[in-house]
Amino acid sequence: MTGRLFVFSPTYRPVGGVVKLFDYARHGLDLGIEPVFCIPERARSDVPLLQIERFRPLGPDAGVEHVEGYSVGIGPGDLVVFSWPPQYEVIAPRLDRRTPAERVIHLIQNVRHADPGFQAGHARRLLARPMARISTNEIVAAAIRPYVHPDSIHEVVPIGHDVGFFRAERSSGIPTGRPLRVAYTTWKSRLGDRLAAALAGSGTTVFRRIGHEAGWDELRDLYAWSDVFLGTPIAQEGSYLPALEAMAAGAVVVVPPAGGNLAYCRFGENCLEAAFEDDDSYLAAIDEIRSMSAERIDRIRAAAAATAAAHDLDAERSGFSAVVARIEAEARPRPRRPVVAAAAEQAFRLGWE
Numbered sequence: 001m002t003g004r005l006f007v008f009s010p011t012y013r014p015v016g017g018v019v020k021l022f023d024y025a026r027h028g029l030d031l032g033i034e035p036v037f038c039i040p041e042r043a044r045s046d047v048p049l050l051q052i053e054r055f056r057p058l059g060p061d062a063g064v065e066h067v068e069g070y071s072v073g074i075g076p077g078d079l080v081v082f083s084w085p086p087q088y089e090v091i092a093p094r095l096d097r098r099t100p101a102e103r104v105i106h107l108i109q110n111v112r113h114a115d116p117g118f119q120a121g122h123a124r125r126l127l128a129r130p131m132a133r134i135s136t137n138e139i140v141a142a143a144i145r146p147y148v149h150p151d152s153i154h155e156v157v158p159i160g161h162d163v164g165f166f167r168a169e170r171s172s173g174i175p176t177g178r179p180l181r182v183a184y185t186t187w188k189s190r191l192g193d194r195l196a197a198a199l200a201g202s203g204t205t206v207f208r209r210i211g212h213e214a215g216w217d218e219l220r221d222l223y224a225w226s227d228v229f230l231g232t233p234i235a236q237e238g239s240y241l242p243a244l245e246a247m248a249a250g251a252v253v254v255v256p257p258a259g260g261n262l263a264y265c266r267f268g269e270n271c272l273e274a275a276f277e278d279d280d281s282y283l284a285a286i287d288e289i290r291s292m293s294a295e296r297i298d299r300i301r302a303a304a305a306a307t308a309a310a311h312d313l314d315a316e317r318s319g320f321s322a323v324v325a326r327i328e329a330e331a332r333p334r335p336r337r338p339v340v341a342a343a344a345e346q347a348f349r350l351g352w353e
Contacts, residue, residue, distance in 0.1 A: 004034045005028040005035045005081065006038060006079070007024065007035055007080075010087065017083045017109055020107065021107065022055050023313065024320060031317070035065075037064070039066065039069075073096065074091070075099070080105060083106070088104070088126055101331075102131060105134060107136070110236065111236050113143070118236070132327055134157050136238060136260070137159060138263065140156075140260050143259070155326070159238075161313065166220050166246075166248040167249065168248075170301060172294050172298055174292075181225060183222045183228070183230070184210075187211075189232035189277065192207065220245075223245060223249035228289055229252070231246070233261060235258060239260050244264065245308075247305065248305065252301070254271065256274050266307070
């Protein structure tokens, strides 16, 4: 019988990887598994992440345990979920000696884990350790599969998201008689700033940006305001949620191929393709959108809305439930190498992206 679900996160900041860990904690709660958060920050129910409606039942005020740091013991019937690879070295010393390796679930959201240059190879080496893995799409799974411990549980659970929160009503096509509205963020790239400077004073295009940590309400307003959203993922990306959110809001998304986002990007159908960090390529896509007919804009929006709607949190919860059932049926104790706690804490300080 499953005990508790220990969720290890480096922060409460609502970045994509952390939001997904909280989604899995909520799935656990819905499945009757008590979550315990282990985060090196003081727990407060008023942090922006816990103001998201579906996460309110996970706050300390709702009776859920939040441990400031890692002073926990993880029993043989408990489960663990984590995402940032260095945290395994924090988790391992806290596992009961009888805990089967597969009761630790590594949630892998990014093709970078297979890159020997990412974290100086630490992320790829970790794949050889026995534990359970959940990849958030088949592209991520295919990238890591050659390096995963052969006896490990490894399942694909397509990423779910609350895309309905970002949905916006749109009229047919893009309104005429005003400049084209282009939105972007600067979290991973300054490309949007460069394009805004290049078109400054043109009278044909206006830009709006978010260059700071933003809550969901602010992001929703940005997407709803925009006609076009410039997606700027890193070169090796997971599912890149801003593009999905903007699709749900009816903005025409311009984005490069970046690994995991190819699981949902169908260029020319539900979004437009640009070359990675190529200003001219993005400018050409903006020009193309400006000249599109209302009928083509509406076709892209309809395809994008269908794509976003397919990333359902209920389906993700069902996938997680199936993984837990497989762990319960198959997980067996296996000797683990001891991990020195001091070295573990040093490894954790590699940081979070």
